[in-house]
Amino acid sequence: MRIKLGSKIGLTYLVIIFTVMLLFAYFTLLDIEQSFINERKNALLSYANIIAERAAPYLPEQDTAYLNYLAEDFGENIGHRVLIFDSNGIILGDSSGLNRGHKPTIPSVAASLQGESVSQTNRYPDFGRLLYLAVPVAAGQQIVGAIFISADINDIDMRLAQTRNRLLLVAAGSAVFAFLLSLLLARIITVPVARLTRAAAKMSAGDYGCQVKVGSRDELGQLAASFNEMSKKIQREDEFRRQFIADASHELRSPVASLKVLVESLLLKPPESKEETMEFLTDINGQLDRMSKLINDLLLLSKIEKNEASLNKEPVPIRQLLVEVKESLRPLAADKQIEITVTAGDGILWPADRDMLYRAVYNLADNAIKYSPANSQVQLIRTADEEKLAIRVKDQGIGIAHEHLGKLFTRFYRVDKARERATGGVGLGLSIVQEIVNLHGGQISVTSVPGCGTEFVINLPS
Ligand SMILES: Nc1ncnc2c1ncn2[C@@H]1O[C@H](COP(=O)(O)OP(=O)(O)O)[C@@H](O)[C@H]1O
Ligand SMILES: [Mg+2]
Structure with missing residues (x-):
């Protein structure tokens, strides 16, 4: 299949722009996601630290009523589940009120009871994405418990999806724009090329001297100018040759006609005297000389013409x-x-x-x-x-x-x-x-x- 130059250029631009935009979108999305999560993490971390500070005095004496109130109050405020653990890993405060007194095995809580602050995200088929965060509660040198927050961060995914769609739209839009623009550009190139092609075809069909109109002064303009020049030269050369052949034949015709007349009259009435014969032969010889001079001149010209x-x-x-x-x-x-x-x-x-x-x-x-x-x-x-x-x-x-x-x-x-x-x-x-x-x-x-x-x-x- 013959694909036009314009489409080739257009498709190439389309693929290049789209690929570049996709790569750009992919890495940008990764960056945005990371910064969203970090931002959320930092916000929750400062909440957790505040809760830890408030809870610290009440943990050693196991004031479950207050700790529970604390968990509920903050949980409601920040919209996430808040758990307060004592140093043995037992839940003393739960914002949902569901698991008070339980002792679940949560690795990040175990780590924060050792003094570490831990955070992690996990994706669940039922809930989507959750962010976990656990910080230790210290009283003096001692660790008296841990605060655990689990936050639903599906809103981040939603915002990412929105951004992704917008980027895809921009990518597709700019690819299409580039495609159209390159089609236009290709037309600027291919229109004069097509004109040149038509003119060259005309010329090879024998229509010498045909001219191409190309307005621009760029490389194509120069090409067209050279073409026109060449075309004119070939036309001149062609005319020159035709004229030359016509003239040469014309010049040959007159001695041939004279010879014909001389020979015909000899045939019609053979000469009676020797003088008459000599007269005829001299005339014939003169015409032959003339022809041979002309032919020699023509041969010499064609020899000189070579180079x-x-x-x-x-x-x-x-x-x-x-x-x-x-x-x-x-x-x-x-x-x-x-x-x-x-x-x-x-x-x-x-x-x-x-x-x-x-x-x-x-x-x-x-x-x-x-x-x-x-x-x-x-x-x-x-x-x-x-x-x-x-x-x-x-x-x-x-x-x-x-x-x-x-x-x-x-x-x-x-x-x-x-x-x-x-x-x-x-x-x-x-x-x-x-x-x-x-x-x-x-x-x-x-x-x-x-x-x-x-x-x-x-x-x-x-
Ligand atoms: N020395 C000259 N004096 C006068 N006329 C000349 C002279 N040389 C050339 N010409 C003129 O120029 C014409 C072209 O000359 P040329 O090409 O030699 O052709 P030709 O075959 O007639 O000699 C001649 O026909 C003649 O009219
Ligand atoms: Mg002469």
Whole structure:
């Protein structure tokens, strides 16, 4: 059976409070009983002593009339049975008048005829509880008799029972109160927990981004805040992924469509000349290049995305790396009579993943050439101090309008979609650069003046 958290807490409090109250009541009752009995005992003791004092002169001469009167008088006064014994243990005065002249064997009387004061309580099935008290009667050095009082103390039991009932009532009352209060407390805890549970269930069912409202600022409030944060992040991530897949498929569709058109027209009407065949094959090859570039970029992105651990860091000779980029782009640059210059001082080594860094600089330089007019210059410049390395890629190209700068590093973002699809770019180059730089713990920035040129700067920490 599933017991709710609230009931568990409530029942626990109930049991704890009730047990504690019962123990408290038990020991309190014991104390009260003892003090009641002591009080009664002391009162009777002082009466007994007074009787003893009065009786002392009359005991040696066995003045039974007076002693009897004494017993009756006090017995009536205090409401208990009073017996006056002589030194032989014979009753000379009896407040009830029943046992005069008898010689009963009462151990406490025998003890007080030896000089002791004795008291004791006893419980009888017929009378209930009785308190016995016996004191010696002394005349000078001699013990001339004993006073015996037997008192019915059932009233003490009654008062104890009353107190016990009252304590039980208080115990039960406070246990119930604690139970209700803890139910309330549990609600304060379980309501937000239930909300969180529902939200988590919603999220696992795919409803990302759902938010939990918890007003408090305590631990539960913090938990809810973290949950909301996480939920939003997952939602963003999810949207990002959907968008990414949609964009990637979209980009793949256009080369596939072109290929389809080319191949269909070949099937419909096979080329007659060798030139025509070559023309078709060149077009097909171009589309395949485009697809393979896109797929390579996508694979690279997913590789970079994994984590920093995928970085293969080593001391990289930066100057050499820039020269390699220049060399591999030479044919592209030569087509447009663009001059690439490398400005880098001594052979500095910097910790980085060589292939990745190469890829980043290559992408920037590739863009610089692509978006520059003929007969211009592209500069690859390296500056460095102890903690920071900067690689600048500067061109004299068309530049980028201010409003595009913010979105430039977004995946599939292109300034001029129509034209750049023709140039073969899909808009993944800069986002790859940014991922690589971030993975190295660095930053990338861009400044541009439309019509004049653009400069990208990669900053890497050591
Ligand atoms: N050096 C540059 N000069 C002008 N525009 C640039 C330059 N570099 C990038 N861009 C703009 O930024 C867009 C995104 O670049 P990138 O991510 O490399 O995609 P692409 O695949 O189109 O090259 C490009 O389409 C282009 O419009
Ligand atoms: Mg590019």
